[in-house]
Amino acid sequence: MLTKSSTELVRQQNSTLVLAALRRARNLSHTEISAATGLASATVSAITAELERAGVIAKAEQHVQGGRGRPRVLFTPRRDCGYVIVVRISSDVVQYSLTDYGGTLLDRFEEGRNHDQRGTAAFAQTFVDALERLLQRSRLTRDRVLAVSISSKGLVDADTGAARLLWSPVFGSEQLDFAALLAPDWRGEVMLNNETLLVAQALAAQAERAPEGGFRSLAAISLGHSIGLGVARKGRFGEMDVTxxxxxxxxxAPSAGLCRCGAYGCIEAAAGFYGILRAAFEVPPDTIPAKFVPIAEMDKIAASARQGHRMAGYAFRQAGLALGNGISRMLSLYERMPIYVTGPGTRYFDLLRGGLEEGVSQSLQLRLQGAPEISVVLDEQRLVFDGHLERALGVIDGDIAAAGQA
Amino acid sequence: MLTKSSTELVRQQNSTLVLAALRRARNLSHTEISAATGLASATVSAITAELERAGVIAKAEQHVQGGRGRPRVLFTPRRDCGYVIVVRISSDVVQYSLTDYGGTLLDRFEEGRNHDQRGTAAFAQTFVDALERLLQRSRLTRDRVLAVSISSKGLVDADTGAARLLWSPVFGSEQLDFAALLAPDWRGEVMLNNETLLVAQALAAQAERAPEGGFRSLAAISLGHSIGLGVARKGRFGEMDVTxxxxxxxxxAPSAGLCRCGAYGCIEAAAGFYGILRAAFEVPPDTIPAKFVPIAEMDKIAASARQGHRMAGYAFRQAGLALGNGISRMLSLYERMPIYVTGPGTRYFDLLRGGLEEGVSQSLQLRLQGAPEISVVLDEQRLVFDGHLERALGVIDGDIAAAGQA
DNA sequence: GGATTATTTCTCGACAGTCGAGAAAATCAG
DNA sequence: CTGATTTTCTCGACTGTCGAGAAATAATCC
Incomplete structure (x- = not known):
């Protein structure tokens, strides 16, 4: 059931439009905003006046201009309008970052995670403490933080507003509800997203900004100890839908053996680092997976595979096959889209490629539409961070536009 | 990129809201519309007046009422406002139906499809002729037809506005563009949808009308000569998203053998009728699939399976396994949702169930969230037809609301 | 049977928003 | 200094929603 509309919602939507345009371009003049959004000049006046009154945007001091007529006055988001905390939880380290409303990094520190899993309760405490520390270092108060954006590998509650970690390689199925954790003291948005979802979000944002345009969808795959997938698609109303x-x-395939999650035959059981290790050393496939595989260990297997060692090569090939089959199945259910491969596993992409391409090539869809483009993108952590900001600042802009009414 | 909003769009959205409410309930009074849509009474007055002026809705003559005060006057969609043609293309027969704007069936006939495939060109001609015949029988002109809604098994161009059949069991990869076919003479909407998509649409509409509410998503699976899947999910803006x-x-799995589509290992190659037949008779799995398997033949295999014949039972079990694994994978990529099984293959559901449940039970997702409810729904053809109307009339209502502005 | 009451529909004025046109502002060229 | 040029701002018209209250109308009460 669709919901009723009203003139207030119109203003809200057009306000977010202006904020989005301003965010993309850093600063724009009155006429540029009008051109970018398609709104009439008078409407832009009304909206910018309101946003300026609310302290969200400001006119730039210097109207540097070489033009002929009246100098343009540039609007720009006010950095001090609020702050965003970004938390990246990975298996060995947790990174805390603070940025302003403009998205520039103000402070960052990392905390190691000791591997003797003390459970979620202890982590929750260090997490809350770290947030406080981040604020103190920059002399900020909690109410200036408009959003806390958290990422982890694993499965996340997809409901909007929820921030529950349902399953993760770090905490297993011990659930962790960040929204509840921060609920009483923090008034900002609390959001939790899968790491690879954020990679897809960042790549999609890049693709949409690209001049050639025409973006429809893409998928990001992260290779490492575990395997992540993010899919970004443009929805019916032009909004970006990322899952x-x-x-x-x-x-x-059942033959892929026992997975960390307890099931048999997961893609990860064949293509995750521990799966590759198991196959290379011919360990029985129902062996309980290694808790952690050092990258040096993987490098050694890769080196011997490149020197022609049979089982090592086979292990990577099987991993590629699992990925390829998975991609083929995924594309059957969605549509043809370019695939971007990231994560520490990309350094073995030369060894995976053969199996991957073979695995992908088995479907009607691909025969009709051709194989998808598969490319490697480096610097996954950077992309995750960009995805965090893209998402968090977008949500904040939405909140601001909605608050203008109240 | 979202698009700008305006007061006219508000009216458009609210008009569709009123039309949708009116369609669901057949007839509603002024106050009932207000309650159903959440719009203010004055707004309902404005919108109904406009729609009445446009000839889309009318006040019911008789204000039967036992109430106390001023009698309620009921609005109702005007049946003669326009007409819809529904075409169901199945492998052996093509059914043409005519309904009015209220969705009541006015006329229907079927035309057999001779199996000596004369190609798409010949079919296109008989198709256009049949539409003309449908009009003549009811003495209607083409411009009174607001939509032609076509369904087939197979793969359909997902772009809105397009109506191209990309691949189908009937015509193979010979493409057929219905929009282009009817473009010059017919001014109504031309839409083409996968048959099982329409089943999912109809079931989702039912579920949403149900009083308990809270509908999120569902999947419909059609079992027969080929295997179809439709997924209906409620989108972020409350709209129904069906694919x-x-x-x-x-x-x-590669072992499933050669599929009709030319690839190896498709689900259909194991779970489609010809796949079951092949397994039951131990025909080599790379045998070119039978063009058509009579249902009597399938019944015989099922009977012998029920009597304990080993290979027949195995064939159904393998089919169930293929379906179950496919569902498990599908749910991994979407979310947990109830599964509705339709189609002629449901009569063998007792034989498929074991393999199906085993096949479904292999994933982390299901361990975390429990197995999905799987139920059988009969009368697939009726559901397809309902889905046609649900979709076509919805699109027409949208067009009407949009046209009100122009 | 007439007054009352309950209920629904309709109408009016207030308010919010967008838009186009043109006035006002501000700079540069000559 | 004047005019050209470009940008910003403002005003009135238009569209739309909403709340309140008037108008309509049938059942009920006495």
Missing amino acids: APNFGHMLH | APNFGHMLH
Whole structure:
């Protein structure tokens, strides 16, 4: 059931439009905003006046201009309008970052996670403490933080407003509800997203900004100890729809062996680092997976595979096959889209490629539409961070536009 | 990029809201419309007046009322406001139906399809002729037809506005563009949808009307000569998002053998009628699939399976396994949702169930959230027809609301 | 049977928003 | 200094929603 509309919602939508345009371009003049949004000049006046009154945007001091007529006055988001905390939880380290409303990094520190899993309760405490520390270092108060954006590998509650970690390689199925954790003291938005979802978000934002345009959809796959997938698609109303399906634990083939999650035959059980290790050393496939595989260990297997060692090569090939089959299945259910591969596993992409291409090539869809473009993108952590900001600042802009009414 | 909003769009949206409410309930009074849509009474007055002026709705003559005060006057969609043609293309027969704007069936006939495939060109001609015949029988002109809604099994161009059949069991990869076919003479909407998509649409509409409410998503699976899947999900803005992923030709396992589509290992190659037949008779799995399997033949295999014949039972079990694995993978990529099984293959559901449940039970997602409810729904053809109307009339209502502005 | 009451529909004025046109502002060229 | 040029700002017209209250109308009460 659609919901009723009103003139107030119109203003809200057009306000977010102006904020989005301003965010993309850093600063724009009155006429540029009008051109970018398609709104009439008078409407832009009304909206910018309101946003300026609310302290969200400001006119730039210097109207540097070489033009002929009246100098343009540039609007720009006010950095001090609020702040965003970004938390990246990975298996060995947790990174805390603070940025302003403009998205520039103000402070960052990391905290190691000791591997003797003390459970979620202890982590929750260090987490809250770290947030406080981040504020103190920059002399900020909690109410200046408009959003806390958290990422982890694993499965996240997809409901909007929820921030529950349902399953993760770090905490297993011990659930962790960040929204509840920060609920009483923090008034900002609390959001939790899968790491690879954020990669897809960042790549999609890049693609949409690109001049050639025409973006429809893409998928990001992260290779490492576990396997992540993010899918970004443009929805019916032009909005970006990003999801993180449970790709790593999608069924590949029962022969793939026991997975960390307890099931048999997951993609991860063949294509995750521990799966590759197991196959290379011919460990029985129902062996309980290694808790952690050092990258040096993987490098050694890769080196011997490149020197022609049979089982090592086979292990990577099987991993590629699992990924390829998974991608083929994923594309059957969605549509043809370019695939971007990230994560520490990309350094073995030369070894995976053969199996991957073979695995992908088995479907009607691909025969009709051709194989998808598969490319490697580096600097996954950077992309995750960009995805965090893209998402968090977008949500904040929405909140601001909505608050203008109240 | 979102698009700008305006007061006219507000009216458009609210008009569709009123039309949708009116369609669901057949007839509603002024106050009932107000309650159903959440719009203020004055707004309802304005919108109903406009729609009445446009000849889309009318006040019911008789204000039967036992109430106390001023009698309620009921609004109702005007049946003669326009007409819809529904075409169901199945492998052996094409059914043409005519309904009015209220969705009541006015006329229907079927035309057999001779199996000596004369190609799409010949079919296109008989198709256009049949539409003309449908009009003549009811003495209507083409411009009174607001939509032609066509369904077939197979893969359909998902772009809005397009009506191209990309691949189908009937015509193979010979494409057929219905929009182009009817473009010059017919001014109504031409839409083409996968058959099982329409089943999902109809079931979702039912579920949403149900009093308990809280509908999120569902999947419909059609079992028969080929395998169809439709997924209906409620989108971010409350709209119903229905898709028909290429489930039948998703990769199951290479061992499943040669599929009709030319690839190896599709779900259909194991779970379609010809796949079951092939397994039951131990025909080599790379045999070119039978063009058509009579249902009597399938019944015989089922009977012997029920009597304990080993290979027949195995064939159904393998089919169930292929379906179950496919569902498990599908749910990994989307979310947990109830599954509705339709189609002629449901009569063998007792034989499929074991393999199906085993096949479904292999994933992390299901361990976390429990197995999906799987139920059988009969009368697939009726559901397809309902889905046609649900969709076509919805689109027409949208067009009417949009036209009110112009 | 007439007054009352309950209920629904309709109408009016207030308010919010967008838009186009043109006035006002501000700079540069000559 | 004057005019050209470009940008910003403002005003009135238009569209739309909303709340309140008037108008309509049938059942009920006495």
